[in-house]
Amino acid sequence: MGILIQLFLIFLKIGAFSFGGGYAMLPLIEREIVNNKSWINYQEFSDIIGISQMTPGPIAINSATFVGYKVAGFWGSFAATLGVVSFSFLLVSIANHYILKFKESKALGAALMGMRPALIGLIISAFLSLAKGAYKDFKSVFIGIIIMGALLSKKIHPILVIVIAAVLGIILY
Incomplete structure (x- = not known):
């Protein structure tokens, strides 16, 4: 099977079975692209995630x-x-065609309530997987703590967070 068809089918599967947005897809992307296909290594995957977060559009x-x-x-x-x-x-x-029927559906509401904890689990899994490669020394942990503290204590724009992290990286490394 050609590489283009493989890429399409793998990402079709990722898109079809990942609920909850881009962060929930990260563990599936990592498993398929890094682990199963070995098309990129883990460092390249981490770099792609970083670039994807800095560029406009869904991750x-x-x-x-x-x-x-x-x-x-x-x-x-x-x-x-x-x-x-x-x-x-x-x-x-x-x-979209059936949205009014689904709007009041108890079964759909229950299904969505059941998927929410799974979404959080997928996001935590993606975080832990990325953290293994990102937190390599005390400096990187320090940057992470500073950024997390800033995000939890104030409403800081994500672009400013990235700029602060970059400046800290330049200073510390």
Whole structure:
């Protein structure tokens, strides 16, 4: 099977089975792209996540685009991005037609309530996986603590957080 078809199908699967947004997709992307296919290594995956967070747009789409480009150039980024958005596009198009019926559905409400804890688990899993590679020494832990403290104590814009972290990185490293 060609690399473009593989990229499309893998990201279609990731898009279809990841509920809760881009951060919930990160463990699946890591498993498929880093562990199963070995298309990129863990350091490259961490870099792609960092770049995806700094660029405009959803992290899942940005990650798919960057991974696809790394693996197979422009057409790889096109195939991966198309794959990750296709299921959601189809689902939203269908759901839009029936949205009024689903709005009051107790079964749908119960299903969504059951998925929320799973979403948090996926996000924590992504955090722990990324933390293993990011926190390599005392300086990186220090930057993480400073940023977390700033985020929890004040409403700081994410761009400012990235700039502060970059400045701390320049100073400490």
